[in-house]
Amino acid sequence: MAERYLEISLVKRGITCTARLLGDRAPITCAAVRKSLPLSGDVGWVPGIVWGQVVEGLGAMAEGCNDLWRTGAAGETLSFRRV
Template sequence: MSKRIRISLDKRGVSCVARLLEDEAPRTCAAVWDALPLSGQAYHAKYARNEVYTLVPPFVQQQPGKENPTITPIPGDVCYFGFEPWEIGNPAYGYEPGSEAHAAQGATDLAIFYGRNNLLINGDAGWVPGNVFATIEEGLEDIANACQDLWLRGVEGETMTYARL
């Protein structure tokens, strides 16, 4: 039986269920599963379009490397990105001083994609492939509506939690 996780926008009281893609991204799935639960400030993407994510401290000694990578995630994709401090600490990205984006050890980005036409490119760094390690199988419409609300009304005070089912 496949492992499943619950991804929640806590303040809005909305969640979805995603199935881990253990055949396609075994190292990434194992790293995330072993680290759960994980929670942090929710952010809505500026560049990638229909993406909501959280930044958490790195939770693996060695990055899993590229597995099932994409630069064009589709609705329901759940992605992992491991960032070095220099990759996301740019003040132009808008992260508050002291946030995970400015941590000396870098940050791990766990993201969901809730709509179409996403493109993972960064004006400073170029293409930013993410490891697709899970797919949302329940609650995509509800979480998409909540993500759109984040875009329209802001993310302040919203947290995103990833937990085992």
């Protein structure tokens, strides 16, 4: 599988990072993720597995996620799209 990337955004906060899909580690999940894109919705606790690695914008996304944790997710949208 060629390297494939996603853009992940906290829309309200205007924060975006780029993640590389780990198709060699989770090929079925990565295929399902790509097939479902674009996708967005409210932030919430969900069980998960590792299917990607942030390769750009991690600092800003981490700060945004920490702010989300402290101030709440009301009105925020988590968005995924192909790069």
